Amino acid sequence: MKKIAVFTSGGDAPGMNACIRSVVRGAIYNGLEIMGIKRGYKGMINGDFVELNSQSVSNIIQRGGTILKSARSDEFRTRTGRKKAFENLQKHGIEGIVAIGGNGTFTGAEIFYQEYGIPTIGAPGTIDNDLYGTDYTIGFDTAVNTALDAADKIRDTADSHDRVFFIEVMGRDSGYIAIQTGIGCGAELVMIPENPDSIEGVIDILQKNKKKSKSSSIVIVAEGEEVGDAHYVSVKAKEKLPQFDIRVTTLGHIQRGGAPTAIDRILSSRLGLAAVEALINGRKNEMVGVVNDKIIHTSFKEAINNKKPLNTDLIKMVNILSI
Ligand code: F6P
Secondary structure, three states: OOEEEEEEOOOOOOOHHHHHHHHHHHHHHOOOEEEEEOOHHHHHHHOOEEEOOHHHHOOOOOOOOOOOOOOOOOHHHOHHHHHHHHHHHHHOOOOEEEEEEOHHHHHHHHHHHHHHOOOEEEEEEOOOOOOOOOOOOEOHHHHHHHHHHHHHHHHHHHHHHOOEEEEEEOOOOOOHHHHHHHHHHOOOEEEOOOOOOOHHHHHHHHHHHHHOOOOOEEEEEEOOOOOOOHHHHHHHHHHHOOOOOEEEEEOHHHHHOOOOOHHHHHHHHHHHHHHHHHHHOOOOOEEEEEEOOEEEEEEHHHHHHOOOOOOOHHHHHHHHHOO
């Protein structure tokens, strides 16, 4: 293998730049040429390729976002799109790919390999921490810290006004960001898709808190919560508790930006280098991950199809610690 390419795809995540830097420098260290593909599969189809060298990735380890930009591509779901992408890779002599992204990215890479045989190694880049085969994904720790910072600020104002706040956090179908933010900010309740919830349960907890003379309550709602989003839950709670002063904050894309934490910079650096080494060692169609502090390889099929387990005992802990 002489030449490889790297791209970022799907929702951006803090630490993607640190991972790109690691892939680029790891490749050069191992005598490989390296190109960047801009805007993920979209750029692969449109021929948006750039030469990368050691200096191209100077000063980016601390930056959020992705210097290679990111996108979600509908065209790559079509045979015609994938054919164009293959032709562009051939034109540039690319023999292996490092894909930094999530589920959708790896699904595309798996299909692409079956059709065109170009090996891809994935590095899990998503704030959602929803990928099986790694304890944490790139960007998750930063997103939790951002959400936590916001929740702490909300607690100040909630406390001053004796209010209940419903705070919605991202995570798609996963409750990881919600549970960690909830524990970290001392939330009174966390609602996640992995655990059954009900409006009655919410009302019960809020009433009990009032009786205990708690001056404020924070309910963290995962965006994938099955009962409904934070706005819906707050409206339903207000119907039953009209005397309560209730507000809602949806944190949104603030969770995707900002400088990566130390944990994310280190994780990204480890995963980037491991991805390059995996390609050199002839591995393909696998995601690199860190489990119990060790690099492990998980086939794309397993990473995509297996649900990452979430320890629901943590929910119980939130309830115990917020008495
Ligand atoms: O997958 C990352 C993520 O931020 C999810 O948490 C969220 O559901 C989604 O992406 C938002 O996507 P978009 O940026 O396209 O609105």
